[in-house]
Amino acid sequence: MNLNLARKTIHDRWRNTLFYGIGIVAYTLMITAIYPSFSNIPDIDKLLENYPEDLLRLFGGTQFDLTNFNSYINVEFLGLMLVIILGAYVFTFARSVTAGEIKEGTMELLITQPIERWEVVVTKSAVMLAGITALMVSVVVSLIAFGAMFDVGASYAGLAAYLPVAIALFFCIAGYSVLIAVLVPRHGAMAAVGLTIALYLLNFIGESVKSVRWVRYASIFHYYNPANVLDSGSVPWIDVAVLAGVGIASIAVAAYIFQHRDINL
Amino acid sequence: MDEIAISARGLTKYYGKTVGIEDLDLDVYAGELFGFLGPNGAGKTTFMRTLMGIFKPTRGTATVLGNDCWKDSVAVNREVGYLSGSAQLYDNLTGEEHIEFISRFNGMGKDPGYTLARRFELELDRKVEGYSSGMKQKLALILVLMKDSPLLIMDEPTNALDPLMQQKLNQVLRERKESGTTILFSSHNLPEVERLAARVGVIREGHLVGTERIEDLRNKRLRNVEVIFNGAAPEALAGMEGVSNFTQVAGNRVQFRYKGAMNPLVRALGSSDVADLNIGHASLEDVFLEFYGSGEGGEGL
Incomplete structure (x- = not known):
């Protein structure tokens, strides 16, 4: 970890x-604010029951109960939309760790300073983890705050338990995105997006x-189930460990490869 | 025996099947100002990047101030001021922020950077995205020179600099040499090398074709000759020993390069009716091309 590079x-x-944070808090406000009126639409649950189960699953859950804020926020936000928004943040950040500097031509200036190459990967990844954490804390805090403001019955324990799972998921995506960017610098970001969709x-x-x-066990999204976490209010530590483990292992491999191979400047 | 600052033995770098440099042997002595000369794509940058541990040698070894260029690359980076020929700066940082960033890496203060900025007349409070290419090159030079390293490795350092700034840079490099700094710099411009370096190496197609002291090159007695005859030029002149690059510009006007003692040439011309004669010392570039060959399809030096 190099403090100068971290700065x-x-x-x-x-x-x-900051802009992602503002956007995500605004979205959280909107989605929370419309919940009371949305949930009061007569027979909306019956309408949704007619939707194919697989379609609902694609958007994050099959138990779509609009009288329950946990279910609503899972399908409308945490299950898919948040993955898209924070995914975009992670992909662009991960690309900047190595591939972005190589493409912009600044990597040569950086790696000819007295710093190990692995430190470049580890330091930037650590700052990315801090960014993910800051954004996820802002999501959870704003859900709690706006939930209280609009009296939607949000589960505070559930949201608190959800925080480490979400951080672990996005750190995992960040990890393999960094690894892919090290392996294929020119196409790393798109390859990481493709892998995540897959x-x-x-x-x-x-x-x-x-x-x-x-x-499903081979997919990281099997270990990310916001609906269950919000309902149970307990942290699924095994899922967190799997996601964080994949993230750490990916960054370790990326750092090793970046240290030992030529950089195509 | 002089202390060696850079030593390469059989240094080779391939990019797949493409040769970057091959079996390159070179010693640069401590305190020396060594010019590395070659056409674009000859391997100058590959050699320097390999010395700096950016590229792993395919085979062979190189030591820089006693450090292995690949295994001890962090030590090399700590001790060497390296100017890339193509590295970019951070567009979102100002010149001052660049100086701060690089000085923190090297555990030093910012004052040497500020002093050099004044000398090179560079505004530091602007973001680099607003710099011209010449200003960027000045900042890149400042970031290298402010480290006050015992060894400078510089890839085409005068790129994008106007003549005045080139003079200032040359002055700084001479001062550094006076204070004992070893300098290896590359160029495809021989007059620039001639002005600065005491010794020069020529690289072509990845191979070091020779090293010479600048003084020795000057003593190679190569001359460019132009003769205008009253009447047709004598045919025997083209086949004379020491004559090369013979060109008949017009029926009575010839140009050629001449290598060797002058008396045989004067005697040969004396038997003809010469209207005008122009003999000049060939440039070092011509000397190099004569002695090391331009190579087929080469760009020249």
């Missing part, structure tokens, strides 16, 4: 992180098709 990375990313669909297929249910 520089924070300098580079804080505005971007993993999301893999979990969907595993959940929907009984004969291949086992494939």
Whole structure:
């Protein structure tokens, strides 16, 4: 961990992180504010019951109960929309760890300073983890605050338990995105987006098709189940460990590769 | 025996099947100002990047101030001021922020950077995205020179600098040499190397084709000759020993390069009716091309 590079990375990313934070809090406000009127639409539950179960699953859950804020926020926000919003943040940040500097031509200046190359990967990834944590804390805090403001019956324990799972998920995505960017610098960001979509669909297929249910274990989204966490109010530590473990292992491999191979400047 | 600052032995770098540099042997002595000369794509940048541990040698070894260029690359980076020929700066940082960033890496204060900025007349309070290419090059030079390293490795340091700034840089490099700094710099411009370096190496297609002291090059006695005859030029002149690059510009006007003692040439011309004669010392570039060959399809030096 190099403090000088960490300062520089924070300098580079804080505005971007702030704008994501403002956007995400605004979205949280909107989604929470419309919940009371949305949940009062007569027979909306019956309407949704007519939707195909697989379609509901694709958007984050099959138990769509609009009288329950946990279920609502899972389907409308945490199950998919948050993954898209924070995914975009993570993909762009992960690209900047190595591939972005290589493309912009600044990597040569950086790695000819007295710093190990692995430190570049680890330091920037640590700052990215801090950014993810800050954004997820702002999501959870704003859900709690706006939930109280609009009296939607949010589960504070559930939201608190959800926080480490979400951080672990996005750290996991960040980890393999960094690794892919090290392996294929020119196409790393798009490859990471593609892999994430593939993993999301893999979990969907595993959940929907009984004969291949086992494939869901290969998807990181199998270990990210906001509805269950919000309802139970307890942290699924095994899921957190799996997601964080994949993230840490990916960054460790990325750091090793970046240390030992030529950089295509 | 002089202390060696840079030593390469059989240093080779391939990019797949493409040769970057191959079997390169070179010693640069401590305190020396060594010019590395070659056309674009000859391997100068590959050699320097390999010395700095950016590229892993395919085979061979190189030590920089006693450190292995690949295994001890952090030590090399700590002790060497390296100017890339193509590295970019951070567009979102000001010149001052660059100086702060690089000085923190090297555990030093910012004052040397500020002093150099005044000398190179560079505004530091603007973001680099608003800099011209010449200003960027000045800042890149400041970031290298402010480290006050015992060894400078600089890839085409005068790129994008106007003549006045080139002079200032040359002055700074001479001062550094006076204070004992070893300097290896590359260029594809031989007159620039001639002005600065005491010794020069020529690289072409990844191979070091020779090293020479600048003084020795000057003593190679290569001359460019132009003769205008009253009447047709004598045919025997083209086949004379020491004559090369013979060109008949017009029926009575010839140009050629001549290597060797002058008396045989004067005697040969004396038997003809010469209307005009122009003999000049060939440039070092011509000397190099004559002695090391331009290579097929080469760009020249």
